[in-house]
Amino acid sequence: MKRSPLLLPLCLAGAALVVPTMTVGAQTLHVVTGSVTYDIPAAQAGDMTYDGGTTLTILGRAIPTSAITRMYTDHADVVDGTVRIAYDGASAQVSVAGNIMRFVEATVSGAHVSIAQSDALDDTTGEITYTLSGSSTAGSFLLSGSYKSSIVLNGVSLTSTSGAAFDVQNGKRISISLADGTTNVFADAASGTQKACFNVKGHVEFKDAGTLTLTGNANHAYKSGEYTELKKSTGKIQILSAVADGMHVGQYLEMKGGTLSVSGAGDDGIQVEANAEGDELDGQAILSGGSLTISSAAAGGKGLKCDSLLTLSGTTVSITTTGNATYDATEGEYKASSALSSAADILITGGTLTLQTSGTGSKALKSDGQLSIAGGSVTATVTGAGYYDSSALEAKGSAAISTGGNLSISGGTVSLSNSGKGGKGIKCDGALNVVDGSLTAVTTGTAYVYSSSYTTSAKAIRADGAISISGGSVTASATGSTVSSGRESSAPEGIESKKTIDISGGIVMATSTDDAINSASHLTISGGYVYARATGNDGIDANGNCYIKGGVVYAAGASSPEVAIDANTEGGYKLYITGGTVVAFGGVESNASVSQGYVSGSWTANSNYALTSGSTPLAVFKAPASGGTGLFLSLASLASGSSYTLKSGVTVSGGTPFFGGYYTEGATVSGGTSTTLTAATGTYSGGGGGGWPGGGGGRW
């Protein structure tokens, strides 16, 4: 490949742009004033003027001669625009490059260094880089100014005995480099009015691969008044403990890289506070890279909470909270702890989220607004029990996912478990919509009973709004035992909507003690594969009409009066079967309207069955371990008046298994015992009863 003739000049020009200005070789004049030394390259010094012997002015800075303890020359290198602060026990030394000496006022008291950066500093000179090194157990760093600055932490360890250990009162962009290979430690005084051990008024951008360790002994460990960004090159930041928040970030938090860990916070692990009205990112947490680990034991505390949108697209997040719900006297209400929470919406498109909570009423993933999961991996394990909220007069349970608005799942893998009493896998105050991805919600707890008047049930998935499933896979299991509150019995449900349920695609498996799938209004299945088994109630229960128009439905209910598929006939509603394949153990609701062919029979637990037309299997399925008597089968291919063979105890080969093998498509069968059944259409009056030719009754 022919090289461009412009390549060399361009390289040289580019090199000229990036090589820092550094004076080497020639002499450097050092003017020492106590703990502060000004390093002036001879080439920059120019005329250094004496004024009546009382001051020496160099590069625009007038130095009282009475303050000069020494001047000397050597060949030390000086990098323009730099200030070096070296801590050494009870003292500190500050070195200021000559070209910026007129912009920097440094005061050193023991190992407390205070630097006032002049407001006259501007783009003409450019920003100053402050490099901190050394250690002190009674030291601090304070920087004030109004022009952006860079700070390099180059192996510095400071414990302050008075106020913050690191305090930057500069409202502009503060770049903080964690120098590669260094460990930097800050701890503040246990008393004082400082906002944090490590406090920055402006916005902070972390970079480079060193380590930063913070301990907040009076308030927050870390606070930024404006946004905090962890760039991809960021190393490790660890918050060991804090009286208040581990990190308190104003405006927004953006994590592009780095390893951030927070533990021992007295309040929230990380709080992002909206305080820049009009800024589109105000209050947001944007997690796109790196690793975030938070552990919190604070009562009512949050692992990470933000006031606005929380976006997870690439960070590996692991949060554990153990705090119980507590009464917040300031707010006048109970607050439960949560691992990851937003006062607005949450959007997950990637990354890995692993959450664990164990406190009473705790929530693993909580959004006051909408929650959208389009990718990534979410694993939430909750063990927290329910509690009685005396201010709201309500028994409340814990939840793996809790949303104040809609929940949408269009990708990714979501695995939820909750063993707490009254616990929910998903508690959604809005509508639940699943179009793709994988959702598994398992609850094993019983109901939480505070008193006969205050109880909350365990549910795998509960939505106050409509539930719509059109793709992906949804697995819900709520297998806790039934408990009595003295007034009524309460058992866990699999999937519940306080409005309608529509299933048009995907694979849905619900197992429970109480209803496996329950809607407060109409329930419609028009596609997909649906498995619903309840050991103590109906498999599918619609408190309105129940429409089965398509798809494959495998349902099993408990013994009479429960059925496999129930509609609210007492309220004048009905079950309508107009399409699809229906396999129902325990029968279906009486007076069901079945416009396609159906047959009825009996069944034996755990046996493999095939309904055949001649030698062609029409439906191949396995009976559950227990359920109500009677077997109801309806397929679009069944013709009224025609005879079909129900074979029990068959051997199944090949095909595509669904529901763990309880239904198989495209399989071949062999062997078995045959029973001839005649198909019918129209109103089904059999309910869950038997009376069918051949076979034995179903067993529990």
Add this chain to the structure above:
Amino acid sequence: MMIKCYLMLLFVLASLLAKADDYKRLVFTTADGQTVSVAAEGLEMTIVDGQLRVSDGTSIYVLPLSTLASMAFSTDEANAIRTLAEADADAPVTVFTAAGQRAGTFASLSEARSRLPRGLYIIQSRITTSKLLVR
């Protein structure tokens, strides 16, 4: 090969960007316009009792602050600017014995050399403090 050439050129460029001028002298200008200099290499300067004490490692030069107007580095050779030693040659001197006892005041260093007995003395002029061995 081309990459090596470019790297070498980059190094050279960086070197060129560094201002490698070596300054020969530190030049002091007094209020009355006179200029005196000292070698810029290895200087140590302190301010004591209103006086700037300049040491080049061999001699100590004393300049009253009240007489100074400015100082600046210069790349000029020693011959271009009258040195502190040269400026000091015609100045009155006070002589002390090695034990620190005052031995007298003389109009110039050469007069002191001609009139003092053999021995080691400390010579203090308007500008310098130095040692004198009279043989």
